[in-house]
Amino acid sequence: MRFSSTKWSIGWKTSVHEGRIYQLKLFCDKDYPDKPPSVRFHSRINLTCVNHETGAVEARKFDMLANWQRKYTMEDILTQLKKEMTAPHSRKLVQPPEGTFFE
Template identity: 85%
Template structure:
C-alpha cells in the first residue's frame, strides 16, 4: 500500500479517526491507509493503521486491520463505503474489549 503519485484509479486513500470519548483513545488522532484493488467494491479494501494502536482486530506488527477479526471486512457488502469502515473502527475502539487496552505512545507509527 505504498503511496503512488500516479494513482489515476484513485485506489489509495488516507483516513483519519479521532479517538472516541471515555476510552483510552480519547483525543488521539489515528491515521489509516485504505487501498482498493481492482475488485473493489465487490471485495473490501485493505485497511492499515499508520498510527500505532492496540486493538483486537489490528495486527500489532503491521497495523493491518485483519478481516477475520473485523466484522465489517469479514462480512463485506458492496454497498459499504470507506466512511462506514472508519465509523465502524471508531465504534470498535469504544467496545469493551478495546476501550481500556494499554496503547503505544502517542505519535508513534507502524
C-alpha cells in the same frame, strides 16, 4: 481503478483514545467494491482486530471486512472501527505511546 486514501480520526472521550489522532490507509484495488479494501493503521494502536506488527486490520477479526457486501462504503468501515475502539473490550486496552508508527 486503484484508489488510495489517508484518513485521520480523532479519539473519543471516556476511552484510552481520547484526544489522540490516528492515521490509517484504505486501499481499493481493481476488485473494489466487489471485494473489501485493505485497511492498515499507520499510527500504532492496540485493537484486537489490528495486527500488532503491521497495523493491518485483519479481515477475519473485523466482521465488516470478513462479511463484506458491495453496498458497504469506506465511511461504513471507519464507523465500525470507531465502534470497535469504543467497545467495552477495547476501551481500556493499553495503547502504544502517541506519535509512534508502524513501519
